[in-house]
Amino acid sequence: MDLKEIRPQIDAIDRQLVALMEKRMDLVQAVADYKKEHGLSVLDSGREKQVLDKVASHIQTKTYEETILESMQAIMDLSKAYQVKRMDLND
Numbered sequence: 001m002d003l004k005e006i007r008p009q010i011d012a013i014d015r016q017l018v019a020l021m022e023k024r025m026d027l028v029q030a031v032a033d034y035k036k037e038h039g040l041s042v043l044d045s046g047r048e049k050q051v052l053d054k055v056a057s058h059i060q061t062k063t064y065e066e067t068i069l070e071s072m073q074a075i076m077d078l079s080k081a082y083q084v085k086r087m088d089l090n091d
Helices: 003-037 045-058 062-089
Strands: none
Touching (some): 003 062, 045 062
16 A cells, blocks of 8 residues: 555544544533532542553553553543533633
8 A cells, every 4th residue: 555545544444533532522521510419529549540450451552552541531631621611611
């Protein structure tokens, strides 16, 4: 395959990722609202470990594991930052 064939496939996957990220952020927003309402902390390191362990168990190509786990950690870090911002705005 050459780049003219590969890049459109990457673009299509990126569109799917954006749609999934928007759905995920809708849920992150709901989590932030729940945590604020119930006086819970944004950080739940036990939950983060569970998520990363679950993600790792779904990775089929182990050479991608480090990159995928780092990407998931970045997503969770950004989600936590959004939760903090959301909870502060709703004061």
